[in-house]
Amino acid sequence: MAATTPPLRRSSATTTIPPPPRNITSVKKLAETPNLSSIPPNYAYYNNPTKTTASDSDDAIPTVDLSLLSSSNPDQKSKAVHNLGKSCQEWGFFMLVNHGIPERLMMDMIEVIKEFFNLGDEEKPEFEPEKVLEPIRYGTSFNAAKDEVLCWRDFLKVFVHPHFHSPHKPQSLRNLLEEYSERIRNVVRELVKGISEGLGLEECEMEKALELGSGLQVFVANLYPPCPNPEVALGLAPHSDHGLLTLVIQNEGGGLQIQHKGEWVNVNAPPNSILVNTGDHLEIFSNGKYKSVMHRAVVNNERSRISIVMANGPSPEAVVRPASKVVQAQGCTPAYAPMKYKEYLLSQQSNKLNGKSMLEQIKIQDL
Ligand SMILES: O=C(O)CCC(=O)C(=O)O
Numbered sequence: 001m002a003a004t005t006p007p008l009r010r011s012s013a014t015t016t017i018p019p020p021p022r023n024i025t026s027v028k029k030l031a032e033t034p035n036l037s038s039i040p041p042n043y044a045y046y047n048n049p050t051k052t053t054a055s056d057s058d059d060a061i062p063t064v065d066l067s068l069l070s071s072s073n074p075d076q077k078s079k080a081v082h083n084l085g086k087s088c089q090e091w092g093f094f095m096l097v098n099h100g101i102p103e104r105l106m107m108d109m110i111e112v113i114k115e116f117f118n119l120g121d122e123e124k125p126e127f128e129p130e131k132v133l134e135p136i137r138y139g140t141s142f143n144a145a146k147d148e149v150l151c152w153r154d155f156l157k158v159f160v161h162p163h164f165h166s167p168h169k170p171q172s173l174r175n176l177l178e179e180y181s182e183r184i185r186n187v188v189r190e191l192v193k194g195i196s197e198g199l200g201l202e203e204c205e206m207e208k209a210l211e212l213g214s215g216l217q218v219f220v221a222n223l224y225p226p227c228p229n230p231e232v233a234l235g236l237a238p239h240s241d242h243g244l245l246t247l248v249i250q251n252e253g254g255g256l257q258i259q260h261k262g263e264w265v266n267v268n269a270p271p272n273s274i275l276v277n278t279g280d281h282l283e284i285f286s287n288g289k290y291k292s293v294m295h296r297a298v299v300n301n302e303r304s305r306i307s308i309v310m311a312n313g314p315s316p317e318a319v320v321r322p323a324s325k326v327v328q329a330q331g332c333t334p335a336y337a338p339m340k341y342k343e344y345l346l347s348q349q350s351n352k353l354n355g356k357s358m359l360e361q362i363k364i365q366d367l
């Protein structure tokens, strides 16, 4: 599926496009330029200011209560499994409550990431855009070497599983990150069991097929500084995530928008909840039953927003294909070609951020 709101420059193939500045290292620095009254043209994603607006959906965004998924009451548990499957199918997105992750830890994560972005550029890991699978990467936009329009966002990406990495500054980051990533993996394990059951599989079948014991977990911290033209810039362009389930917390309520029934919808998260979106590999594994959700981040001109993202995927070595039992139950054939997760990831991250373009490449048929 292509983005429904095409970006400014991709729409006119015949226009000569000036290349983006190659020396951009941080949008934070740019935003701190004294008297910055407008964005450089390379950040104008839309030419129509209404394109970044979204509605507050009439349908309520679903909530999933993790404690009910592990309930010892079989009735309660099966209702929770059903609710989880329905949320994945109808929205590809839900707000997770009663997840058991201490609020203190979530707040500490946000604080330590604030400190990270406040370090001088010389203290941060080197920004090397061509090495997209380096375990620790600090950068700006999505893939600044390829993006035609730059995103108003700086990021830190760290591979935290199956091998744990961490920047060595700020000092408290390593321990916090280790604890947070482990707790998130435990939450994801419970969600995956419920999703597996909801797909008509054994509770442990999905975990086994995708080799989640050595699943790839990528920590992404996003900084969206105040932007002088929030109506035409984007923090992150429309995209779906490559993995299975992405779990997001944030310091500011608004900013994330998801696509639902073809419309952009604002996500207004309840306090202490975790936002969960389904990724491309859940779409592949479920043979298109649970479509990965398109989402984007918008920016504002008043406050810096930080989001802390944990992307949880299959093992990098797993060759992922639609689950045969699901395909049989649908009475059709696989809709996606098998592919090693590592190769999918490399290809998606090496290109510009462009909707669900990577998934389209392995799609055999629309279901
Ligand atoms: O900042 C957000 O809310 C979304 C971030 C996101 O979509 C991503 O990092 O993939």
Ligand SMILES: [Fe+2]
Residues within 6 Å of the ligand: 239, 240, 241, 246, 295
């Ligand atoms: Fe995302």
